[in-house]
Amino acid sequence: MKIKVFVQSEALDDINVLEIEDSFNHKALQDACKAILPVAVNKEEFHLTLEDDDDDNSLENLKQIPEGAGLQLHRLKNITVQVRYAGRDVNRTFKPSTTIARIKKWAAKELGVAPSDAAELMLQISGTNDRPDTDIHLGTLVKTPAKSICFDLVPSPRVNG
Amino acid sequence: MDNEKNSLEAHLQSGRFLAGVFKGKWKLLGIEWPIVFIEIKARDERKLTLRFECTGYPEIPTTATLWDIAKQQQLAAEHWPRGGRVSQVFNHGWMQGAALYLPCDRQAIIGHSNWVSELPWLIWKPQLGLIQYLEAVYEILQSYELESKAA
Numbered sequence: 114m115k116i117k118v119f120v121q122s123e124a125l126d127d128i129n130v131l132e133i134e135d136s137f138n139h140k141a142l143q144d145a146c147k148a149i150l151p152v153a154v155n156k157e158e159f160h161l162t163l164e165d166d167d168d169d170n171s172l173e174n175l176k177q178i179p180e181g182a183g184l185q186l187h188r189l190k191n192i193t194v195q196v197r198y199a200g201r202d203v204n205r206t207f208k209p210s211t212t213i214a215r216i217k218k219w220a221a222k223e224l225g226v227a228p229s230d231a232a233e234l235m236l237q238i239s240g241t242n243d244r245p246d247t248d249i250h251l252g253t254l255v256k257t258p259a260k261s262i263c264f265d266l267v268p269s270p271r272v273n274g
Numbered sequence: 275m276d277n278e279k280n281s282l283e284a285h286l287q288s289g290r291f292l293a294g295v296f297k298g299k300w301k302l303l304g305i306e307w308p309i310v311f312i313e314i315k316a317r318d319e320r321k322l323t324l325r326f327e328c329t330g331y332p333e334i335p336t337t338a339t340l341w342d343i344a345k346q347q348q349l350a351a352e353h354w355p356r357g358g359r360v361s362q363v364f365n366h367g368w369m370q371g372a373a374l375y376l377p378c379d380r381q382a383i384i385g386h387s388n389w390v391s392e393l394p395w396l397i398w399k400p401q402l403g404l405i406q407y408l409e410a411v412y413e414i415l416q417s418y419e420l421e422s423k424a425a
Contacts, residue, residue, distance in 0.1 A: 117292060117296070119289050119292070119293045119296070120289070127288070127289060127290055128288070128289030128290045128293050129289045130287075130288070130289035130292050130293075180296070181293075181296030181297075183293070228418075229418040230418075232317075232416055232417055232418045233359070233417060233418065233419070235413070242394040242395050243395065244395045246290075246409045247413075248290075248293055248294070248297065269359065269413065269414075269417070270359070270393050270396060271359045271362060272359070272362050272363055272375055272376060272377065272389075272393065272396075273362055
């Protein structure tokens, strides 16, 4: 049966939708995903990982690819993240397939921000006006040779006047 | 007109839009060009229908209001989401609710050139189009300032 999966990468501009057979093994899935990478990149350098999953072997162990799975193709295994808020900062490494939503949840917890308060905050890439959507992967934002990224936890907009 | 409709359909088939569908954030209800109906989910599981008017898409920003599909009319004011920053965007008292008060809305941006510098990430981007608008509305509807429907 054909299913849709969503592929992100440091080498792609946006989330790509791919139709594949749900019976694909790990190798077939990797090949299908790498086929959408630009011809200029060395596809052998890219690792395929499952969204918000810290286990590098999850995809190999899957019996069936779930419909709607989020996937990331990246050259790095880990990316260093710093989140700054109210004069404090927290740091750790994440897989490139980690979503902005998960990083925000982690940072809020580490910084002692209650979930109700965290709902009124967003992650903004430090030194920019960019506030990536919650479904975007860390690896989509950090392009090799960069290995790290810094975010500020900032208030969500209040649209008035 | 064909180019405008084709551009819209390309965005509705994009990975970013379909990923949102799979995550239960929104879903397409129908297209009656240049009108598009999309259902979007709030933090309290409430489902709201947005009626987008897409003339000139994607170069000209779209504009949207809340819609009552069954009655084929704008959603009655008493059913609009409210509370804190939610009420600022879903402001039925502004233009009788003809548009949401968002920088990426075609009608709201008029007369608000200050938003370009104050809220740059919410200024309409043709390459993201309607998906940018949906992401902005979805983020607002996840606010804890949203008053629950039962309240």
